[in-house]
Amino acid sequence: MKIGIVDVDSHNFPNLALMRLSAWHKQQGDSVEWWNGFTHYDRVYLSKVFTFTPDFVMPIHADEVITGGTGYKDYHSLPPEVEATAPDYSIYPSYPRAIGFLTRGCIRKCPWCIVPRKEGYIRPAAKWEDIRRPDSREIVFLDNNVLASDFGLEQIERMGEQKIWVDFNQGLDARLITPQTAVLLAKLHWIRFVRLSCDSNAMLPVVEQAAAYLREAGVAKSRLWAYVLVRDVADAHQRVLALRDMGITPFAQPYRDFDGGEPSEEQRKFARWVNIKAAFNSCRWEDYDEVTGRKMKHGR
Numbered sequence: 001m002k003i004g005i006v007d008v009d010s011h012n013f014p015n016l017a018l019m020r021l022s023a024w025h026k027q028q029g030d031s032v033e034w035w036n037g038f039t040h041y042d043r044v045y046l047s048k049v050f051t052f053t054p055d056f057v058m059p060i061h062a063d064e065v066i067t068g069g070t071g072y073k074d075y076h077s078l079p080p081e082v083e084a085t086a087p088d089y090s091i092y093p094s095y096p097r098a099i100g101f102l103t104r105g106c107i108r109k110c111p112w113c114i115v116p117r118k119e120g121y122i123r124p125a126a127k128w129e130d131i132r133r134p135d136s137r138e139i140v141f142l143d144n145n146v147l148a149s150d151f152g153l154e155q156i157e158r159m160g161e162q163k164i165w166v167d168f169n170q171g172l173d174a175r176l177i178t179p180q181t182a183v184l185l186a187k188l189h190w191i192r193f194v195r196l197s198c199d200s201n202a203m204l205p206v207v208e209q210a211a212a213y214l215r216e217a218g219v220a221k222s223r224l225w226a227y228v229l230v231r232d233v234a235d236a237h238q239r240v241l242a243l244r245d246m247g248i249t250p251f252a253q254p255y256r257d258f259d260g261g262e263p264s265e266e267q268r269k270f271a272r273w274v275n276i277k278a279a280f281n282s283c284r285w286e287d288y289d290e291v292t293g294r295k296m297k298h299g300r
């Protein structure tokens, strides 16, 4: 079969589903390539992770077109035989790290989060050795709540003894960082940041305690970083200032509903202020808001 693949979200971060599909089809003897408009394919896969990514509108010449991913509100898993296939990293030749999940699912049901609906309760997914690439010592884990899993904690403990550099890029649940888990986390080699989540102001004391445990265990203060969900801007503003006072780098994420509803201009502007560190470190939100508002008014 001739297979075409489309990463609808663009190629900024590898699409794990497409890498598994590519590997599986190649194992079946099929040819796999990025879709191009000049070829007729037996089957084309379109994968979209984000609901806000515009759909792919180019005409597709294929006997069969299959769409999948959260961006299409498709919460199904890949077929088990595909899910069990090691990713084909050759389709993203410039990406140097392994990516994968130690666990799937979550123990919580935060109302703004799709994970409980999409993945259900937490369960083991793969050992770290099965995610690692032979040509890389770096692994980016996409787990949603790895600390809630004994299996996940066991993987973290075992990785602490290895020369492996890691990132948990979805943020760790600060409520599950105890003095014991902090010691396990401090033994890991981190690619850059230890990412926490701080989605509401009620989490501030919890994050502060978790950060203290991590520092006591030996994690450098400069590694501490936190996602800040931005729904109400005034509320998120309090949170980013409090995190900054704790020595934690905040990263603002404007809230989008499950239907891909767009954040407001104020939410977007606030996120730019937080995430562009030259702005965040040099001026207050009130001043940034006023100056950028004035520029927009005068068309500059």
Ligand code: SF4
Binding pocket: 106, 107, 108, 109, 110, 113, 114, 115, 116, 144, 145, 173
């Ligand atoms: S803890 Fe995180 S992954 Fe779990 S439901 Fe809440 S936001 Fe989602």
